[in-house]
Amino acid sequence: MSYIADRRQEEKDRRRSEIVDAAETLYRDLGWDAVTMDSVARKARLSRALVYVYFKDKGELLLAITERAMEVLRSRFEEASQRARVGIDQIEAMGRAYMAFGLEFPHYFDACARLETRATEAPEQGSTEAAVLQMGMKVHDVVVASLQAGQRDGSIRPDIGDLEVTSRVLWGFTHGLTQIAITKARPLADAGISVTQLTQQAIGMIRYTLAGQQRPTAE
Secondary structure, X not given: OHHHXXXXXXXXXXXXXXXXXXXHHXXXXXXXXXXXXXXXXXXXXXXXXXXXXXXXXXXXXXXXXXXXXXXXXXXXXXXXXXXXXXXXXXXXXXXXXXXXXXXXXXXXXXXXXXXXXXXXXXXXXXXXXXXHXXXXXHHHHHHXXXXXXXXXXOOEOOOOOOHHHHHHHHHHHHHHHHHHHHHOHHHHHHOOOOXXXXXXXXXXXXXXXXEOOOOOOOO
């Protein structure tokens, strides 16, 4: 019986993944506003009724894609932090990784941006929303670990306050910067400002704010 139950669960997981794959492809190609449950069903070659068995509405489907986005971002942050020696360089590397993530996966960045505008109540345990929030916590865990490492090695000042709060502040700062880089490149250029200049100025401000007494420079 356990074998049969496992096979059934594997089949359910596979079918759910196929639906999310279809929705993500449409999202990337058309934009989320153009995606419908009907178009997802057609793309996945499934009945509309079956799609609703797995996802109650389009909003829940968006959350499933956002969970994927968060998982990719967590992986990119871990890779970035491992390439840098001291904590403040790890934070800078993750900031740059977030900008690269937004430029490489604009649909994922858009999904994250939509999540930021969503009013979040206490999610039901085991729900897709709970999974997204848990993945978001894992992203912040990577940032907090680097902030802690920086305080230990002296590259990050010890008086910046609660590190969980600091991680969220850095998230908001970098998210806004990335959004400007993606959507406002032309107005910036008209003002004589390149995306590279914007990025360098922002990184410099982050480093100045966080840096310990030695104020190490990027390697």
